[in-house]
Amino acid sequence: MLSLKEHLADLPLQEIRYFDVIDSTNDEAKRWIEQEAPHCALVVADEQTAGRGRAGRQWFTPKNSALAFSLILSDFDKERVPSVAWATALGALAVCQALEDLYELPATIKWPNDVLVFDKKICGILSEAFWNGDFLMAIILGLGINVAPSSLPEQVDPSLPATCIEDCLKLREPSQTKIADRWQILHSVLFYILNWKSQLTTEELIEAWENRLAYRDKWVQAYTEVNDAGTLTSTQIKEGKVMGLSSDGSLILIDGLGSIFHLQSGEIHLRPLDKNR
Ligand code: BTN
Numbered sequence: 001m002l003s004l005k006e007h008l009a010d011l012p013l014q015e016i017r018y019f020d021v022i023d024s025t026n027d028e029a030k031r032w033i034e035q036e037a038p039h040c041a042l043v044v045a046d047e048q049t050a051g052r053g054r055a056g057r058q059w060f061t062p063k064n065s066a067l068a069f070s071l072i073l074s075d076f077d078k079e080r081v082p083s084v085a086w087a088t089a090l091g092a093l094a095v096c097q098a099l100e101d102l103y104e105l106p107a108t109i110k111w112p113n114d115v116l117v118f119d120k121k122i123c124g125i126l127s128e129a130f131w132n133g134d135f136l137m138a139i140i141l142g143l144g145i146n147v148a149p150s151s152l153p154e155q156v157d158p159s160l161p162a163t164c165i166e167d168c169l170k171l172r173e174p175s176q177t178k179i180a181d182r183w184q185i186l187h188s189v190l191f192y193i194l195n196w197k198s199q200l201t202t203e204e205l206i207e208a209w210e211n212r213l214a215y216r217d218k219w220v221q222a223y224t225e226v227n228d229a230g231t232l233t234s235t236q237i238k239e240g241k242v243m244g245l246s247s248d249g250s251l252i253l254i255d256g257l258g259s260i261f262h263l264q265s266g267e268i269h270l271r272p273l274d275k276n277r
Contacts, residue, residue, distance in 0.1 A: 007183040014038035023050040025070040026142040039075040055225040066151035074138040085249030087127040094192035108214035111251045120163035219273040
């Protein structure tokens with residue numbers, strides 16, 4: 001069987017750190033940056049004990065079941081330093097393309113950081129910027145993909161059920177049980193990230209991203225979420241119809257009066273509204 005490094009040998013990665021168990025691949029990436037990680041350095045773990053999601057949520061990664069990895073990006077064009085929102089867009093697009101290529105699964109992007117298949121969450125993305133004063137040292141692009149059914153947490157966000165690649169394949173072909181190859185998926189996602197990387201903020205990337213935008217032309221509610229000692233409190237910000245993505249990575253909505261407004265990703269979440277029916 002090929003090792004992880006052999007699987008990824010044809011990709012322009014500078015260095016790979018693999019862990020059977022780690023707290024969080026994003027946290028390991030941060031520690032590595034402090035020790036001068038090279039550009040395009042990759043942290044992969046089989047299991048995370050303190051995997052993190054947005055809004056202080058936990059991200060479940062039991063062993064042998066999911067993909068959890070963080071890519072360190074730092075060779076920025078000084079004129080066009082990317083934002084965290086763009087890194088997230090890059091990751092989401094790459095996951096959609098990998099799922100389409102490998103399994104012909106119809107994946108969509110729930111702005112800003114989720115990938116859905118059959119309207120259920122299959123992947124979450126946590127991009128974080130690492131600063132030294134005013135200087136952006138690196139962006140960490142952390143992705144968690146549910147592969148086997150054992151990767152699904154018992155408790156999920158009731159407004160957004162979760163799924164995994166193998167369950168989606170089973171749904172399509174109930175008579176067949178398919179084991180998805182995690183290193184093949186990882187290779188494909190990284191391939192697309194590294195290919196799109198030089199085209200951040202271009203029309204091509206926006207178009208490819210918008211073609212996969214979940215809830216396009218549908219009504220959504222945008223809200224923020226605060227996690228206070230395990231209690232999630234959400235506050236509604238705006239309701240509107242999803243129009244597309246703007247060149248700074250923000251989501252364009254139009255409200256009932258025809259006013260257009262942009263949502264900057266930050267800690268904003270979306271939920272679909274009944275007005276769509
Ligand atoms: C979310 O849906 O809220 C984002 C989840 C991001 C999870 C990934 S798994 C790899 C990386 N390491 C972490 O601790 N988090 C990200």
